[in-house]
Amino acid sequence: MLPVSILLVVGCLIAPLHGVPPIWSQPEQVHVSYPGVHGSMVVTWTTFNETESVVEYNEWGGKLFTLVAKGNATTFVDGGSEKRRLFIHRVTLSGLKPGSAYVYHCGSEAGWSDIFYFTALNESLEWSPRFALFGDMGNENPQSLARLQKETQVGMYDVILHIGDFAYDMDEDNARIGDEFMRQVESIAAYVPYMTCPGNHEYRYNFSNYKNRFSMPGDTEGLWYSWDIGPAHIISFSTEVYFYPEFGKDLISKQYEWLKKDLEEASNPSKRQTRPWIITMGHRPMYCSNADKDDCTMFESIVRRSLEDLFYLYGVDLELWAHEHTYERLWPVYKYKVYNGSAEEPYVNPRAPVHIITGSAGCREKHDGFIPKPRDWSALRSTDYGYTRMQVLNSTHLYLEQVSDDQDRILLPDILTWD
Numbered sequence: 001m002l003p004v005s006i007l008l009v010v011g012c013l014i015a016p017l018h019g020v021p022p023i024w025s026q027p028e029q030v031h032v033s034y035p036g037v038h039g040s041m042v043v044t045w046t047t048f049n050e051t052e053s054v055v056e057y058n059e060w061g062g063k064l065f066t067l068v069a070k071g072n073a074t075t076f077v078d079g080g081s082e083k084r085r086l087f088i089h090r091v092t093l094s095g096l097k098p099g100s101a102y103v104y105h106c107g108s109e110a111g112w113s114d115i116f117y118f119t120a121l122n123e124s125l126e127w128s129p130r131f132a133l134f135g136d137m138g139n140e141n142p143q144s145l146a147r148l149q150k151e152t153q154v155g156m157y158d159v160i161l162h163i164g165d166f167a168y169d170m171d172e173d174n175a176r177i178g179d180e181f182m183r184q185v186e187s188i189a190a191y192v193p194y195m196t197c198p199g200n201h202e203y204r205y206n207f208s209n210y211k212n213r214f215s216m217p218g219d220t221e222g223l224w225y226s227w228d229i230g231p232a233h234i235i236s237f238s239t240e241v242y243f244y245p246e247f248g249k250d251l252i253s254k255q256y257e258w259l260k261k262d263l264e265e266a267s268n269p270s271k272r273q274t275r276p277w278i279i280t281m282g283h284r285p286m287y288c289s290n291a292d293k294d295d296c297t298m299f300e301s302i303v304r305r306s307l308e309d310l311f312y313l314y315g316v317d318l319e320l321w322a323h324e325h326t327y328e329r330l331w332p333v334y335k336y337k338v339y340n341g342s343a344e345e346p347y348v349n350p351r352a353p354v355h356i357i358t359g360s361a362g363c364r365e366k367h368d369g370f371i372p373k374p375r376d377w378s379a380l381r382s383t384d385y386g387y388t389r390m391q392v393l394n395s396t397h398l399y400l401e402q403v404s405d406d407q408d409r410i411l412l413p414d415i416l417t418w419d
Contacts, residue, residue: 024049025110027089029182029213031189034159036217036227038123039096041193043106044215045089045113046182047073053089057104060117064103069093076212079205080174090215096120116190121158125274127230128394133161134361134387135199135283135322138168139181143362143385144405145188152188157389159229160192163322164199164239164283168363170209178209196222197236199283199323206247207240224255226262231395232277233266235259239284242302243295256310263314276395276418278316282307285321285357287336288328289378291369296324296357308334311353318398318416322359325368326383327402329414330355333377341417346379348417356400358388382411 029046043055053073056065071091078084089106096102099122105113122129132148151157170178185194195216202210211221216236218225224237237259241251265271266278286304288296295301311319312334331338332350340346347354360367360383367383374381384406391399393415401413 023111025051025108027107027111027113028186029179030106030113030116030186031182031194031214032118032192033195033215034121034193034217034227034229035092035215036225037094039094039098039120041093041096041118041120042215043091043093043104044213045106046179046213047087047089047107047111048085049110050075050087051089051110052108053091053106054108055091055093055104055106057093057102059097060101060103064115065105074212076208078171078175079208080171082174084174084176086175086179086212088212098123118191118193119155119158121193121229125231126394129158129230129232129392130156131159131161131390132157132387133163133281133320133356133390134358135163136165136325136359136363136365137162137185137361138166138363138365139177139184140168140364141362141366142184144360144387144403145184145362147403147405148387149187152191157192160188160194161234161281161320162194162196163281163320163358164197165201165322165359165363166196166199166210167201168365169201169204170213171204175209178213182213195227195234195236197281197283198223198238198240200240200243203240203244203247223251224258226266228275230392231275232279232392233271233275235262235266235278235280237280237282239282239303242306243284252306256306259307260310263310263316267314272315277318277392277398278314279318279320280311280316281320283321284323285355286319287330287333287355287375287377288324288357289371289375289381290324290326290328291371292324294324296321316353317418319353319355321355321357324357324359325363325365326357326370326381327360327386327388327411328357328370328378328382329380329400329402330357330377331379336377338377345417347414350416354416356388358402360385361387362405380412384411386411
């Protein structure tokens with residue numbers, strides 16, 4: 001006789017009995033990130049019971065799970081009314097061979113994840129890393145996710161950059177929306193490093209869901225950090241310190257001083273000779289031509305006023321933003337003045353940073369609109385759902401293209417060039 005504790009048979013339908021608890025020790029929400037240390041990768045996942053933190057792995061083609069790494073779990077108590085407890089596990093894999101593929105699963109003897117794979121980052125300065133970048137992706141209406149899933153799993157990208165605003169919102173329903181979103185993006189984030197910065201939709205409970213769920217380099221809980229990849233130096237920072245002073249006004253000066261020091265080091269001639277590209281990513285843009293009243297539409301934008309001079313002084317090449325649910329590429333611009341390399345080739349030897357706003361991955365808030373007439377510094381605008389592809393080709397050329405998910409095509413691409 002079939003045990004009634006497992007199945008209930010009604011006519012020809014078979015359904016599980018209500019009240020059977022989930023397996024709280026089962027790993028979920030698996031994702032990987034680069035800790036900024038050569039030959040390393042961090043695997044992060046969630047359980048709802050306290051368990052060991054173990055990753056079993058090996059190089060692709062070898063016997064499965066012959067290598068073992070252990071880490072630890074931290075308890076995350078969500079700030080909602082239920083005070084739900086999540087156990088966030090982190091294990092650092094070290095001694096990885098650059099460019100080699102690895103197969104892994106994570107968990108403990110109380111439960112193991114599915115099998116995933118990733119490729120350890122190439123450490124060569126001559127490498128041409130490929131990125132997908134976007135912001136403002138929700139668990140409802142994540143329009144670009146299906147395409148990103150396939151492209152990631154067939155190896156089109158080496159890194160994902162998520163430029164703020166996750167899930168809409170991770171804290172909702174006592175952080176269950178955050179759980180669901182992290183399950184959804186596991187299909188990309190378990191395969192390539194998923195690098196992040198905070199957005200305004202993460203602000204509740206002092207950005208606690210963001211700080212606890214992701215594992216970024218440095219010791220600022222992912223608020224600001226930098227790392228190197230191929231010929232590029234990438235700086236991630238928080239625009240939100242300017243808009244939520246209740247979480248610490250000192251964060252403004254701390255981040256600014258850190259940014260200044262990091263940019264000084266990155267722009268040092270000896271460092272810049274080996275890694276000439278300086279790329280920043282932050283959520284709220286300095287500029288935009290959207291038809292709303294966001295900070296980037298204001299002449300005295302808080303973000304622009306706070307950081308534009310600093311980024312210009314130290315020769316930042318490319319500034320990546322999101323927040324606006326549109327795509328907009330700017331001409332090289334500083335203080336509202338266009339500094340194209342030339343009329344014929346505006347992105348060859350540009351004399352100011354180039355800005356990309358890519359916040360149209362898809363969320364429940366749908367699209368934002370544009371003002372009818374573009375500003376002089378606006379080169380290309382689109383309200384289509386989509387995301388951006390970027391490849392740092394070499395020390396002088398960087399390729400960008402915008403994928404329109406609505407039209408199933410590439411919008412006008414561009415190559416940023418330094419001779």
